[in-house]
Amino acid sequence: MAVGLAAVLVIGPGSINAADSKRPIIIPTHNWSSQVVMAYVIGGIFESIGNRVAYTPSDSQAVYESIRLGDVTISHEVWQSAFGASFDKARDKGGLLDWGDHEARTLEDMGYPNWVAELCPGLPNWEALKSPDCAKNFVTPDSGGKGRWLEGPQSWHQDLMPQRLEALGLGDLWMVKFAGGADALWAELAAAKKEGRGTIIFNWTPNFTDGAGFTFIKFPPYYDGCRPADGGDGKCGSPDGYLKKAVNDKFPKTHPHAARIFKKLSFTTSQIGAMAALVDLDKMTHEDAAKKWLADNEAVWKPWTK
Numbered sequence: 225m226a227v228g229l230a231a232v233l234v235i236g237p238g239s240i241n242a243a244d245s246k247r248p249i250i251i252p253t254h255n256w257s258s259q260v261v262m263a264y265v266i267g268g269i270f271e272s273i274g275n276r277v278a279y280t281p282s283d284s285q286a287v288y289e290s291i292r293l294g295d296v297t298i299s300h301e302v303w304q305s306a307f308g309a310s311f312d313k314a315r316d317k318g319g320l321l322d323w324g325d326h327e328a329r330t331l332e333d334m335g336y337p338n339w340v341a342e343l344c345p346g347l348p349n350w351e352a353l354k355s356p357d358c359a360k361n362f363v364t365p366d367s368g369g370k371g372r373w374l375e376g377p378q379s380w381h382q383d384l385m386p387q388r389l390e391a392l393g394l395g396d397l398w399m400v401k402f403a404g405g406a407d408a409l410w411a412e413l414a415a416a417k418k419e420g421r422g423t424i425i426f427n428w429t430p431n432f433t434d435g436a437g438f439t440f441i442k443f444p445p446y447y448d449g450c451r452p453a454d455g456g457d458g459k460c461g462s463p464d465g466y467l468k469k470a471v472n473d474k475f476p477k478t479h480p481h482a483a484r485i486f487k488k489l490s491f492t493t494s495q496i497g498a499m500a501a502l503v504d505l506d507k508m509t510h511e512d513a514a515k516k517w518l519a520d521n522e523a524v525w526k527p528w529t530k
């Protein structure tokens with residue numbers, strides 16, 4: 225007995241946990257670049273300690289219910305503006321744990337490449353959009369004579385932007401078109417530049433566009449409950465948001481070492497922007513981008529595995 229107690233004291237807390245299960249940790253992939261690269265980065269970290277991982281393409285709203293039920297193990301990019309409500313709902317039902325935030329803060333909103341500001345005096349204040357002389361510079365063949373906001377895929381925010389546009393009294397001058405995917409947003413940025421025409425697109429930070437001359441429109445400030453989906457009047461922009469991690473509640477028991485690593489893991493704005501840039505600017509595959517990121521940043525992630 226005395227010997228056993230001494231051994232525990234010498235080994236210390238933390239190292240007497242059971243080994244991680246050999247069953248794969250299931251990591252979801254979604255439809256924007258940093259999320260997919262980070263999936264492979266985190267998978268690579270788990271593999272470095274001998275764990276198995278599997279990747280599953282998932283809907284970015286439904287994934288929280290899948291985690292709650294145990295069909296998916298983790299989520300590593302819970303963006304507050306887009307997914308906070310789905311995350312809260314699953315957490316409140318039980319089975320999904322809040323596993324802490326990344327260091328990076330987030331913004332997900334409409335904006336423009338900086339050179340567009342001269343087409344619309346008063347930007348980045350949203351009230352500049354009330355001017356017909358501004359809106360006319362953003363008409364496209366598919367916009368019915370109104371200025372166009374190119375929103376991301378509808379799976380990210382449903383009707384948030386059309387509702388906001390109406391709530392702010394901009395509906396007579398502006399309309400929302402949904403992009404089929406993130407690549408359509410980047411293609412629109414490139415096309416507008418080439419053609420020298422105005423464009424307003426949905427974008428976010430951290431992203432590869434950070435520091436590349438992109439400005440977010442300043443809408444009336446966000447507050448809890450301001451959105452129509454939360455019972456509000458919709459006259460608000462997006463929050464200065466968290467970037468959270470979530471896990472199935474059995475993960476800390478089945479994979480205690482990986483769960484500890486995932487709790488410590490936290491990426492900065494520039495690290496996440498770099499993950500996206502490897503794909504969207506350097507045109508690497510997500511897997512190759514993750515391998516490169518891991519090889520270049522051992523000093524960042526190796527300490528989390530200790």
Ligand code: TMO
Pocket residue numbers: 256303306332376380427428
């Ligand atoms: C969730 N997103 C980063 C696309 O805004």
